[in-house]
Amino acid sequence: MMIHAEIRKLHLIEEVLKIENEQILSALEVVLKKTLVLETDSQNSFAAWLGIWSNEEAQEIKTAIVENCEQINQDDWK
Numbered sequence: 001m002m003i004h005a006e007i008r009k010l011h012l013i014e015e016v017l018k019i020e021n022e023q024i025l026s027a028l029e030v031v032l033k034k035t036l037v038l039e040t041d042s043q044n045s046f047a048a049w050l051g052i053w054s055n056e057e058a059q060e061i062k063t064a065i066v067e068n069c070e071q072i073n074q075d076d077w078k
Helices: 002-018 022-039 055-068
Strands: none
Touching: none
């Protein structure tokens, strides 16, 4: 079975080398990173999740937190 797995890996590498679309390549990177994180036993480690989000995704989350979570409504404290 090990030979079959190695052949599959080589086939995947060949297909990845053919990719010219940046979005497809980025999507594959995200899937691979997430899969490798899940394979390791460090799921509970914050460091295991670093780099999972793209810069754009991280900025969206940061903006959402600033706009929705960091607001204090003084009337809520009365």
